[in-house]
Amino acid sequence: xxxxxxxxxxxxxxxxxxxxxxxxxxxxxxxxxxxxxxxxxxxxxxxxxxxxxxxxxxxxxxxxxxxxxxxxxxxxxxxxxxxxxxxxxxxxxxxxxxxxxxxxxxxxxxxxxxxxxxxxxxxxxxxxxxxxxxxxxxxxxxxxxxxxxxxxxxxxxxxxxxxxxxxxxxxxxxxxxxxxxxxxxxxxxxxxxxxxxxxxxxxxxxxxxxxxxxxxxxxxxxxxxxxxxxxxxxxxxxxxxxxxxxxxxxxxxxxxxxxxxxxxxxxxxx
Numbered sequence: 001x002x003x004x005x006x007x008x009x010x011x012x013x014x015x016x017x018x019x020x021x022x023x024x025x026x027x028x029x030x031x032x033x034x035x036x037x038x039x040x041x042x043x044x045x046x047x048x049x050x051x052x053x054x055x056x057x058x059x060x061x062x063x064x065x066x067x068x069x070x071x072x073x074x075x076x077x078x079x080x081x082x083x084x085x086x087x088x089x090x091x092x093x094x095x096x097x098x099x100x101x102x103x104x105x106x107x108x109x110x111x112x113x114x115x116x117x118x119x120x121x122x123x124x125x126x127x128x129x130x131x132x133x134x135x136x137x138x139x140x141x142x143x144x145x146x147x148x149x150x151x152x153x154x155x156x157x158x159x160x161x162x163x164x165x166x167x168x169x170x171x172x173x174x175x176x177x178x179x180x181x182x183x184x185x186x187x188x189x190x191x192x193x194x195x196x197x198x199x200x201x202x203x204x205x206x207x208x209x210x211x212x213x214x215x216x217x218x219x220x221x222x223x224x225x226x227x228x229x230x231x232x233x234x235x236x237x238x239x240x241x242x243x244x245x246x247x248x249x250x251x252x253x254x255x256x257x258x259x260x261x262x263x264x265x266x267x268x269x270x
Contacts, residue, residue: 040080042266043073045184047225049244050083050264053108059083066184066224068092071099074267083108085242086263087149091188093267104265112154112258116239116249118231121169123238124254128159130209131259139208140259147188147201152260159257170213173237179210182222182236189242190219202240228252 039060044051046063050070054061062079064070067088073079086107093102117123134140135156144150163170173179181203183190189202198219210217222230222239230236231253244262245255 043070043079043082045070045084045224047227049109049111049246050085052246052248053264054083057108066186068185068187071102071267074102074269075099077269080268082267083264084267085186085244086265087152087188087242087260088186089265089267091148101270102267103270104267106266107263108266109264111244111246111262111264113242113260113262114245114249114258115256116227116231116243116253117237117255118169118234119252119254120164120167121254122162122164123169123173124256125159125163126161126170126213127209127238127256128156129161130212131156131205131257132159134205134208140205143201143204143208146204149188149201149260152262154258154261156259157257169237173213173215176215178216178218179206179213179238180236181206181217181219182227182230182239183219183241184221184224186242190240202242206238206240 041060041062042054043062043064044054045067046065048067050067051061051063062073064073067082067084070079070082070084071092074082086104089104091097093099093104115124115127117127131140134143135153140156141150141153144153161170183198183202185191186200188200190198190200191203193199203219206219207217220236222236224241227239227243231239239253242260242262243249245258249255
């Protein structure tokens with residue numbers, strides 16, 4: 001009798017495992033994962049490349065003022081994930097950073113950073129010439145190593161400055177004596193040190209351009225979603241803030257050559 005009972009119980013266990021393997025007991029892990037992805041809310045910076053790729057993929061989004069705010073949303077659990085720049089993820093998440101419990105998973109895009117000026121501005125040409133000369137004398141690489149972005153640098157093509165015959169932004173900047181640079185708080189490109197001064201790869205390079213122009217560099221924080229309006233109204237002279245060269249950006253601005261590779265990545269809790 002005991003032997004027959006043991007055989008029956010073994011049979012029941014085998015059938016149970018078979019049903020579980022065939023999905024007879026409910027959702028498989030794969031189905032649960034897919035369902036979860038459909039319901040996820042992604043924190044994105046308004047007007048950013050991350051917001052653009054989220055819209056293209058049909059993701060549910062929570063638009064915030066900055067990529068730093070997007071990380072805070074994930075940390076606090078008010079958004080399931082964030083879409084931010086890979087270079088920022090490298091500086092801000094993981095062991096030894098501000099967000100040690102966050103990780104990045106999928107890379108959604110590959111892209112390049114550039115500097116934005118008013119449409120038709122000869123300042124873009126001047127910036128290209130400085131990017132080229134600093135890439136040749138090693139200054140560009142030195143600044144990149146200071147902020148850990150040296151692996152993302154791209155080759156800078158040879159360039160010389162060509163001034164506009166009229167309405168020269170370069171001439172106007174020299175006359176007023178200051179280069180006004182629009183940024184957001186975005187480590188490691190632009191962020192404040194303990195004294196409140198702006199530092200970062202982009203901030204340092206903007207200061208070098210100002211030195212070459214013979215003027216002061218004034219860095220001001222802007223609303224990223226209105227960056228083109230800030231340029232067109234001449235509140236700022238340039239946007240230098242890890243800006244992805246999307247079609248929207250290149251159509252609205254006079255842009256420099258690319259200087260860094262980047263990607264949009266998904267950030268979640270561990």
